[in-house]
Amino acid sequence: MSIQVFGTPVSRGVAIGRAVLVASSRVDVAHYFVPSERVDQEIERLRQARDAVSAELATLKRDLSPDAPAELSALLDVHQMLLHDETMSAATKQWIVERHYNAEWALSAQLEVLARQFDEMDDEYLRERKADVEQLAERLLRYLARVKPGQTAAPVAPEIVHTRDFGGEEPLVLVANDVAPADMIQFKRSVFTGFVTDVGGRTSHTAIVARSLDIPAVVGAREASRLIRQDDWLVIDGDAGVVIVNPSPIVLEEYRFRQRQSELERARLNRLRHTPAVTLDGQAVELLANIELPGDAAGALESGAVGVGLFRSEFLFMNRGGDLPGEEEQFAAYRDAVVAMQGLPVTIRTVDIGADKPLDRMSLQELRHEHALNPALGLRAIRWSLAEPDMFRQQLRAILRASAFGKVRILVPMVAHLGEIRMTLDALTRARQQLDDAGCAYGEVEIGAMIEVPAAALMVGRFLDHFDFVSIGTNDLIQYTLAIDRTDDAVSHLFDPWHPAVLRLIDETISQANARGKDVSVCGEMAGDAAFTDLLLAMGLRSFSMHPARIASIKQRVLRADTRRLLANVDAVLRAEDPALEAARLFSAAIVH
Numbered sequence: 001m002s003i004q005v006f007g008t009p010v011s012r013g014v015a016i017g018r019a020v021l022v023a024s025s026r027v028d029v030a031h032y033f034v035p036s037e038r039v040d041q042e043i044e045r046l047r048q049a050r051d052a053v054s055a056e057l058a059t060l061k062r063d064l065s066p067d068a069p070a071e072l073s074a075l076l077d078v079h080q081m082l083l084h085d086e087t088m089s090a091a092t093k094q095w096i097v098e099r100h101y102n103a104e105w106a107l108s109a110q111l112e113v114l115a116r117q118f119d120e121m122d123d124e125y126l127r128e129r130k131a132d133v134e135q136l137a138e139r140l141l142r143y144l145a146r147v148k149p150g151q152t153a154a155p156v157a158p159e160i161v162h163t164r165d166f167g168g169e170e171p172l173v174l175v176a177n178d179v180a181p182a183d184m185i186q187f188k189r190s191v192f193t194g195f196v197t198d199v200g201g202r203t204s205h206t207a208i209v210a211r212s213l214d215i216p217a218v219v220g221a222r223e224a225s226r227l228i229r230q231d232d233w234l235v236i237d238g239d240a241g242v243v244i245v246n247p248s249p250i251v252l253e254e255y256r257f258r259q260r261q262s263e264l265e266r267a268r269l270n271r272l273r274h275t276p277a278v279t280l281d282g283q284a285v286e287l288l289a290n291i292e293l294p295g296d297a298a299g300a301l302e303s304g305a306v307g308v309g310l311f312r313s314e315f316l317f318m319n320r321g322g323d324l325p326g327e328e329e330q331f332a333a334y335r336d337a338v339v340a341m342q343g344l345p346v347t348i349r350t351v352d353i354g355a356d357k358p359l360d361r362m363s364l365q366e367l368r369h370e371h372a373l374n375p376a377l378g379l380r381a382i383r384w385s386l387a388e389p390d391m392f393r394q395q396l397r398a399i400l401r402a403s404a405f406g407k408v409r410i411l412v413p414m415v416a417h418l419g420e421i422r423m424t425l426d427a428l429t430r431a432r433q434q435l436d437d438a439g440c441a442y443g444e445v446e447i448g449a450m451i452e453v454p455a456a457a458l459m460v461g462r463f464l465d466h467f468d469f470v471s472i473g474t475n476d477l478i479q480y481t482l483a484i485d486r487t488d489d490a491v492s493h494l495f496d497p498w499h500p501a502v503l504r505l506i507d508e509t510i511s512q513a514n515a516r517g518k519d520v521s522v523c524g525e526m527a528g529d530a531a532f533t534d535l536l537l538a539m540g541l542r543s544f545s546m547h548p549a550r551i552a553s554i555k556q557r558v559l560r561a562d563t564r565r566l567l568a569n570v571d572a573v574l575r576a577e578d579p580a581l582e583a584a585r586l587f588s589a590a591i592v593h
Helices: 036-062 070-083 086-099 103-119 129-144 181-187 205-213 249-270 294-303 327-340 364-372 382-387 389-405 418-438 454-458 474-482 500-516 530-538 548-559 563-567 570-575 579-592
Strands: 003-006 008-011 014-022 172-176 192-197 217-219 233-237 242-245 286-291 308-312 346-349 408-412 445-451 469-472 519-522 543-546
Touching: 008 205, 014 103, 014 192, 014 249, 036 070, 036 086, 036 103, 036 129, 070 086, 070 129, 086 103, 103 129, 172 233, 192 205, 192 233, 205 217, 217 233, 233 249, 249 548, 286 294, 286 548, 294 327, 294 548, 308 327, 308 543, 327 346, 327 389, 382 389, 382 418, 389 408, 389 418, 389 445, 408 418, 418 445, 445 454, 454 474, 454 500, 469 500, 474 500, 500 519, 500 530, 500 570, 530 548, 530 563, 530 570, 530 579, 543 548, 570 579
Parallel strands: 014 172, 172 192, 192 217, 286 308, 286 543, 308 346, 346 408, 408 445, 445 469, 469 519, 519 543
Antiparallel strands: 003 242, 008 217, 014 233, 233 242
């Protein structure tokens, strides 16, 4: 039966594919694909977990006191029976063999299937056996995570992550309650052609990543992960915010037509990737790429980026089971990115650990504490780095060493105080001195600040006394200017990039940097949103940094722009009661003429 699920449209286009559910679990579950040669090994891990849990259950039964209720012994027998039931074990193996899920993911996927079957049973006694299956699966997951029952489970860092398509000929669509940033790292270059999540708004992490990848997505679909089953056929309408489950042949064909039209448009845009980004009046515009890992550099080059405007180094620190990368590991990563960019500049942001990107070395208690104290306003970004001086100098040394292999710039996140600038520059001086003492080579490095809190935007003139360049992080700048936690569903609808206060802060930052002759770029989501391209050009911006997938679309906008005409309209937009409406009216006219 075909049904429709409604949510918030966050990334345009149409995706069609089989549903892959990432189920929620009381135990953290790592999700990653394993290559063909590791399938048998993964099944062996599963078998060992089953045998260990079986032995554990046998020991529990053997150690029961003689006066223990008979029901306890019977319960353990039920768990043993479920453990060896083919519905559980054979089907779980099937997920590994056919989909190449890791053992934990396969187990949680099968648990989801069984849970739904139990929910649909008429017999109350049998329905209650769902809890037994869940408890048993949890024991297996804890064993796989090498954590004994009763201890706090820690996420397992994937040993192997591959991005090839293990889904055969059929495209896959990810369905989840939510997708953690660390899982996004695994998923973002993989097989998924679309995303559906139960929670989230237009500014949730999943939405931002989906938009940056230009992948159709619907978030806030509330019951999607409960209503959709593994392998259901799905159509994601990213323009309307609708997910159609098991569509009829007529509906499916209509959406296939729309999908083909969209693909033709993208292919047309891709032909622009090596065309210089120059406006009609001859203004050269720099289109840079945002990346998370060194391997992303190849995609940046392929997209036509003329450098990396934002290397988010914090992704090297996440999903590691609590370990932090050392100097050598970081150096290798930064060097690889620099070498891969073949002489083009690479801007590396120092670690930006924050509310939506916590380190998994934090305990559950620390996370609860962070949550209770509003972590968006707490110890994050440069504040966290300055509170961990050894870690910070390690990172600075690693970045400096990478600069011996090409042009590197250092970007400091969330600076608000002049004192933070002085401490950061002191740390950089010490890092250079340590490298000098050790005889390590490094090159000239420019240092810049992210403008992402109102204090920084208002103080940008003073900041530019100390920095070589600034980069405007619009996502956080909007959040902090409007006092909106963009991860909070209850207020995320108030997140407004067109708010006059936000536009004035951006305009002032660009104007001040241009007046001082210093580089200024925008690396937040507004840089990759064509709706803002004309306005940012009109404000004087000549450097945009975005996900590589967005570069062709923005370049098309740049090629059609005439900055002299756009400039005449910028004041009217800034003064307008509804800047979005005014920009649409004025700038569309400027392009036509």
